[in-house]
Amino acid sequence: MAKKVVGYIKLQIPAGKANPSPPVGPALGQRGLNIMQFCKEFNAKTQGLEPGMPIPVVITAYADRTFSFITKTPPNTYFLLKAAKVSKGSQTVGRSANVGKVTMAQLREIAEQKFKDMNANDIDGAVSMLAGSARSIGLTVEG
Numbered sequence: 001m002a003k004k005v006v007g008y009i010k011l012q013i014p015a016g017k018a019n020p021s022p023p024v025g026p027a028l029g030q031r032g033l034n035i036m037q038f039c040k041e042f043n044a045k046t047q048g049l050e051p052g053m054p055i056p057v058v059i060t061a062y063a064d065r066t067f068s069f070i071t072k073t074p075p076n077t078y079f080l081l082k083a084a085k086v087s088k089g090s091q092t093v094g095r096s097a098n099v100g101k102v103t104m105a106q107l108r109e110i111a112e113q114k115f116k117d118m119n120a121n122d123i124d125g126a127v128s129m130l131a132g133s134a135r136s137i138g139l140t141v142e143g
Contacts, residue, residue: 003062003063003064003066004062004063004064005060005061005062005063006031006061006062006063007031007060007061008058008059008060008061009027009028009031009058009059009061010056010057010058010059011023011024011027011056011057011059012054012055012056012057012075013042013054013055013057014051014052014053014054014055015046015047015049015050015051015052015053015054015055016043016046016047016049016051016052017043017051017052018038018039018042018043018046019039020035020036020039024038024039027059028059028067031061031065031067032065033059033061033065033066033067034065034067038059038067038069041069042057042069042071045071046071053074053078054074054075054078055071055072055074056071056072056073056074056075057069057070057071057072058070058072072117073113073114073116073117076110076114076129076130076133077133077137079110079113079114080102080110080130080133080134080137080139081100081137083102083106083109083110084099084100084101084102084134084139085100086099086100086139098138098139098140099137099138099139100138100139100140101139101140101141101142102134102139102140102141102142103141103142103143104127104131104141104142104143105143107127107130107131107134107141108123108127110130111123111126111127111129111130114126114130
């Protein structure tokens, strides 16, 4: 028989750096889940990734105080800023100079990595979604 799901917890945690401090500890603690067990499993699963890469995770909490979790690909903005080699996006999008540039080839490469977590029918749709995200953080799309 399937376990009874009591809720879902969505967090964004740096790869390999989960620890019991906020936001992880309070989010899991209020559901009565084993915080250290989650931290160890998450860190083990993400140890092969770039340290500090923000990883969205969806934790499913069950009635018997157990859990399961799935990790997703990092946010679009993480990949876009990394491709443009800038640390953060524009403070005033549309009004000031753009902070960096990304090419269509870079967008296609990012789309191929993120496709399974995106709401797009094909790679071309994913590329156009990424182009919109790039413009919204102040990047220029070339090509």
